[in-house]
Every structure is written in C-alpha cells, then in structure tokens.
Amino acid sequence: MSGRRRQTIRGEAAPPDAEGAAPGAPAGLPLWALAGTAFFTGFSVLLIEIAGPRLLAPYLGDSLYTWSTTIAVVLGAMALGYIAGGWLSDRRPDARTFFAVVLAGGFLAALVPGLARAALSDDLSKMSPSAGTLRMCLILFAPACLVLAMSWPFAVRLVFESGETLGRRAGIVGSASTLGSIAGAVSGGWWLVPSYGLRVSFWIAAAIPVLIGLAGLVLRAKGGMRPMAGVLAAAALGLAAVPEAAPASDVIHREHTFYHRIDIVEEGPMRYLKLNSTYEGGRDTETGELAFDYLKYWPLMLDPARPPEKLLFLGAGAYSLPGYLYERNPEAEFTVVDIDPRLHDIAALYFDADNIDHLVKVSGDARRFLMNDTNRYDAIFGDTYHGINRVPPHLTTVEYFRLVRERLNPPGRFLVNIIGAREGEGARLPGGVVSALREVFPVVRVFATRTYDSKLPQNLMILASNGPVDMEADSRTAPFVRKEVEWKVQEPAFTDDHAPVDYLSARLIKAWGR
Numbered sequence: 001m002s003g004r005r006r007q008t009i010r011g012e013a014a015p016p017d018a019e020g021a022a023p024g025a026p027a028g029l030p031l032w033a034l035a036g037t038a039f040f041t042g043f044s045v046l047l048i049e050i051a052g053p054r055l056l057a058p059y060l061g062d063s064l065y066t067w068s069t070t071i072a073v074v075l076g077a078m079a080l081g082y083i084a085g086g087w088l089s090d091r092r093p094d095a096r097t098f099f100a101v102v103l104a105g106g107f108l109a110a111l112v113p114g115l116a117r118a119a120l121s122d123d124l125s126k127m128s129p130s131a132g133t134l135r136m137c138l139i140l141f142a143p144a145c146l147v148l149a150m151s152w153p154f155a156v157r158l159v160f161e162s163g164e165t166l167g168r169r170a171g172i173v174g175s176a177s178t179l180g181s182i183a184g185a186v187s188g189g190w191w192l193v194p195s196y197g198l199r200v201s202f203w204i205a206a207a208i209p210v211l212i213g214l215a216g217l218v219l220r221a222k223g224g225m226r227p228m229a230g231v232l233a234a235a236a237l238g239l240a241a242v243p244e245a246a247p248a249s250d251v252i253h254r255e256h257t258f259y260h261r262i263d264i265v266e267e268g269p270m271r272y273l274k275l276n277s278t279y280e281g282g283r284d285t286e287t288g289e290l291a292f293d294y295l296k297y298w299p300l301m302l303d304p305a306r307p308p309e310k311l312l313f314l315g316a317g318a319y320s321l322p323g324y325l326y327e328r329n330p331e332a333e334f335t336v337v338d339i340d341p342r343l344h345d346i347a348a349l350y351f352d353a354d355n356i357d358h359l360v361k362v363s364g365d366a367r368r369f370l371m372n373d374t375n376r377y378d379a380i381f382g383d384t385y386h387g388i389n390r391v392p393p394h395l396t397t398v399e400y401f402r403l404v405r406e407r408l409n410p411p412g413r414f415l416v417n418i419i420g421a422r423e424g425e426g427a428r429l430p431g432g433v434v435s436a437l438r439e440v441f442p443v444v445r446v447f448a449t450r451t452y453d454s455k456l457p458q459n460l461m462i463l464a465s466n467g468p469v470d471m472e473a474d475s476r477t478a479p480f481v482r483k484e485v486e487w488k489v490q491e492p493a494f495t496d497d498h499a500p501v502d503y504l505s506a507r508l509i510k511a512w513g514r
Helices: 031-060 064-091 095-110 112-119 122-126 129-140 142-158 166-220 225-240 293-301 320-328 341-350 366-372 398-406 425-438 478-483 501-513
Strands: 251-256 261-267 270-275 278-284 310-314 333-338 359-363 377-382 408-420 443-448 458-465
Touching: 031 064, 031 095, 031 112, 031 122, 031 129, 031 142, 031 166, 064 095, 064 129, 064 142, 064 501, 095 112, 095 142, 095 166, 095 225, 112 129, 112 166, 129 142, 129 501, 142 166, 166 225, 166 251, 251 341, 261 341, 270 341, 278 320, 293 320, 293 377, 293 408, 293 458, 293 478, 310 320, 320 333, 333 341, 341 359, 366 398, 398 408, 398 425, 398 458, 408 425, 425 443, 425 458, 425 501, 443 478
Parallel strands: 310 333, 310 377, 333 359, 377 408
Antiparallel strands: 251 261, 261 270, 270 278, 408 458, 443 458
C-alpha cells in the first residue's frame, strides 16, 4: 500500500482513487457537484419526456396512447441506463468518465430534432398511435434518456466517503435527481413548451448536460481530451440549435402552442386550418363557401320557425361555421369556446372572425365552460374532436351531454360531429356517443356524410333534440333526409367512469391504415 488508509464498507475494499484525490473525497468531487449534476440530468430527462408527445402529436395525435407509450419508453430507457451506469461506474469510478457520460447524454439529446425531421412523416398518421409512438420513441428519445440515466448510479458510486455517511449522501443525490425531474416536468409543461416551443425546449434539454459535461471534463481531463470534449459540446449545441425545417410552400403560417401545431394552409382560393395532422376547418376566400361537407349540415340544428338569438360553438376551429352563420343571422349572439386561446387570434387574422358582431370568445375546456355558464342557447354545435386520433373522452359521456341539455332552451338542438364508421369495428366509437346521447335526449338522429361505404370512417353528424324535427317541412334540411342512418350499433353508453375512446380510436386508425 502507498501509506494511505483504505476504508472498507461491509468488508469490501474501497476502490483506488483514480485521480489522486485525498481520502474521503473520491474523484475529488464534492457532494454539491454530484447532487447538482443529478438534478440537472433529471431535469433534462423529464423535459424530453414532456416535450416528446408534443413533437409526435402532429403525426400520431395527442391521445392517452401517445402519452402512456412515451412515458413507458422513457422509464424503460432509464431502467436500462441505471444498470449500464452501475456497471460502468464499478469499472471506471472516476470523474472523467462520469462527465463524459453526461456529455454523451446531452449530445444524444441534441440529435432529437434532426432525427425527428428525418423520421417523422405524414405516413405515421395512418399507424396505430401505440405502435407508431413506440417506434418513434425508441428512435428519438430512448438513447438520450438511457445515457443520461447512467449518470445517476455513477453519482451514487462517487459519493463514497465513509461507511457512516454513504447512505445519507446517496439519499441527497437521489433526492436531487427527483427534484430535478419535478422541475423539468413543471417548467416544461407550464412554461418552456407553451412559451418557447419545442425547438427551444429540446435545445435546453441538450445544452444543460452538454455544458455540465464540458465543464467537468475541462476541469478534470488531461491531454487531448479537453479539445475533444469542446468539439463534441460545440457540435451538440449546434445540432440542437438547427432551426425547424421550413413548412411546405402552401403553409402561410405555422406555430406551436401548448395544445397544437397550427398550420394555415392556402390552396388556391381555399384557406384551411390544420391542427397537428388534421384539417379542422376552412372557407373559400373568394366566395365564402364552407370547405368541408360536414359543416354544411348546419341547417339541422336550427329551428326554421325561430330565428336563432344565441348560438354556442364548442370548438373554435377556423370559425368557419360561426362566420358563415353570422352572414345569415347578423343579429344573433355567437359564443365560441376553445381550449386553445391562440385559435381565437388565428381566426381573427386569417378567417375574419373579428368581423362577427355580438361575439363572445371563451378560452377553456368546453365541459368546464358548460358547468359555469348560466346562459341558454337556441342551438349548440359540438366540434371538439381533432380528427380520429384525438377525441377528448370527457366530452363524449352521459354526464357531459346532460350539461349540454341544461344549456339548451326547451326547443333547442345540439349537433355534434364525430368521426367513425356506420358499421363494423369502426362504428363502436360513434356508437358509444349515440348511446350516451340517447340516455339524455328523447330524440337522437344520425346523418352520414358519405353513403357509399358503411365501413369507411367519415364525419357522422349526430342531432339531439328535446322534440321531433320535421325535416321535410324545411327546405334547408330536406336534402339531408336521404343521408339519415338507421343506427343499429349497440355499444354501451360512454360515462365518466368508462369512456374507452382512445382504445377505440386506435383500433379505428389501425383498421383504416390497412
């Protein structure tokens, strides 16, 4: 022995000090440095986990499957990282290796935006949300999270000081890592992603471990390792800072919000609103005509004997229908509710929403609005579904539809749009909605927008009212008589306790993509 006293824990000899540090301070790293590194690597991992589903949403939707699969993959990568980090730390228990691992994890995080541009495409929208998300998470997020997680058991290994304080020091490092994860989740979900977007969020998730790893290696490395670390750090920061690929030439506006990637698409005179992967509304800028057939079913919700005074729209979209009906009912009051406040601004900029007199804009969840609203409406239009791959379960249930009915005047009508098939497996999702409506309203009628294939997903317009609707007596609704569907699908009504809409949506997408 060199004269140093070798400490033992549970009868095992302490590892030799790889960097010549004094006894009781292995690798020369103070506890605050190890705990701080654990905090910030935990922060980066959770920031990736929070931003990841938002990155996938334009292609795979923002469903329970997207989130649960992302969480599962990240946790699985962390579990493997803990094992790998423990193995490596037993063989190389020194600060140089520790900081090299942290830097490598940051470098892999910096690759995420570039890999996303190469791997994500509109073809993913036809895949099952679970299978597509699993595939993308393994490619994009798992490598970085695995390597970053390796730093935690490494930090625990390096807290070795004495048998009396090892547990306490390891607890501090573990607590710091968890606190960092909390900070990453909160700041990512509440601040970074909604305020600065995905590119900045991933840059921060990469820059933090890159800079920590670089600083540690500059202080600890010898010889040519310092310039190598500097080159790797510069490359990582440069890769993470590469701007988002330019949208297609027909996209005249793009932005990311807390809830969506919003695109305004212009094709000749037609202007569309696209949320994530789905077109949600639009109008002809020259004639004012509605872009989509399902919106043209609006006469079903209006009573021809009573000009509407108050109309409620749950889901703003492009303000297509409110704007169209305002031109025909300029004295009516229009209330438009959407969970994404930016949609009100976008509609004003690109779809002349501010030209509507007597307009009430509400930013918030449709169900919360109905719970707190005291007004009654002549008609309510529900279009809160973002295509097939995002159907809010709490807006499909018996309890929700009871709130809708309470907000209607006695002769009022509720028209709701949902995507599904008329028969077969794809009819189960609209079937649960129809059953729920039938438990609340005495009259429920279903109308197809396509009549040639009963198993093809389409917009189904469901009319619920407190009394009979004489369609043949109204010239506006007479054309829809032949589109009515005799609904025979027997699916249990969705309730707050059980509304498996994400499961049924995933099955519908899987069947449709074949």
